[in-house]
Amino acid sequence: MKKKPFHIAIIMDGNGRWAQKRGKSRIIGHRYGALSLKKIINFSIKKKINILTLYAFSTENWSRPYLEVLELMKLFTFSIKNFMYELHEKNVCVNIIGDRKKLSKNLVFYINKIEFLTKNNKGLILNIAINYSGKWDLVNCVKKIYFLIKKKKIKINDINENFVNNNLCLSNLPDIDLLIRTGGEKRISNFFLWKIAYSELFFTDILWPDFSSEDFLNILNNFSKRNRRFGKIFFS
Ligand code: IPE
Numbered sequence: 001m002k003k004k005p006f007h008i009a010i011i012m013d014g015n016g017r018w019a020q021k022r023g024k025s026r027i028i029g030h031r032y033g034a035l036s037l038k039k040i041i042n043f044s045i046k047k048k049i050n051i052l053t054l055y056a057f058s059t060e061n062w063s064r065p066y067l068e069v070l071e072l073m074k075l076f077t078f079s080i081k082n083f084m085y086e087l088h089e090k091n092v093c094v095n096i097i098g099d100r101k102k103l104s105k106n107l108v109f110y111i112n113k114i115e116f117l118t119k120n121n122k123g124l125i126l127n128i129a130i131n132y133s134g135k136w137d138l139v140n141c142v143k144k145i146y147f148l149i150k151k152k153k154i155k156i157n158d159i160n161e162n163f164v165n166n167n168l169c170l171s172n173l174p175d176i177d178l179l180i181r182t183g184g185e186k187r188i189s190n191f192f193l194w195k196i197a198y199s200e201l202f203f204t205d206i207l208w209p210d211f212s213s214e215d216f217l218n219i220l221n222n223f224s225k226r227n228r229r230f231g232k233i234f235f236s
């Protein structure tokens with residue numbers, strides 16, 4: 001594959017509609033969504049993708065019915081607990097990003113466990129956003145910078161793009177090259193804002209549980225044909 005994206009992010013949307021179309025409860029859609037996730041992670045390992053960042057739960061998703069939120073949290077805990085050794089064996093380095101304050105102690109326990117277990121792995125870097133939002137990330141960053149100035153650790157002129165980046169989630173990783181959203185909506189829904197500044201965007205109507213390795217490959221092929229100019233002019 002020529003011109004492979006280094007950092008890919010996916011807004012995994014459409015689980016609820018997938019289930020509703022089949023007369024099933026939304027949570028069944030989330031369970032099938034988790035299977036799709038496993039498939040896409042394995043495919044990314046096979047294709048030697050460097051970084052995969054996935055949106056699993058936004059700060060706005062708390063406003064869903066209590067039972068759906070509860071089932072989602074259980075699914076996150078179950079998935080991390082059950083797949084951590086498999087991911088470790090496959091040399092995947094897992095980071096969970098987002099505000100952990102509202103997550104259950106049990107979930108945070110497994111988050112810490114998977115991050116510790118896989119932290120030295122050198123294969124795929126897999127970031128999963130749980131209770132994350134781009135605006136939350138930016139507010140956090142502003143607070144950190146405020147304290148650094150207050151404690152006289154930095155001066156106002158030390159603040160530049162690099163500095164802001166270093167105080168956001170995934171500060172050590174490059175910007176997102178390709179952002180994919182499944183499920184038909186054409187919006188960002190408060191996902192990463194800073195790191196998508198120059199991403200190539202790809203929206204597909206396919207609902208997340210139906211999203212296959214072949215669909216993923218088609219998008220990667222489409223990406224390789226895109227002309228990323230970054231504001232420059234190319235003379236042919
Ligand atoms: C995405 O699927 C998963 C989460 C937001 C947790 P949805 O649950 O949003 O599915 P739709 O968009 O309602 O079909």
Ligand code: IPE
Pocket residue numbers: 011012013055056057058061185187189
């Ligand atoms: C975005 O999907 C969040 C995740 C996929 C985790 P939503 O279904 O929550 O987004 P909206 O409500 O359609 O914007």
Ligand code: MG
Pocket residue numbers: 013014015183
């Ligand atoms: Mg949705």
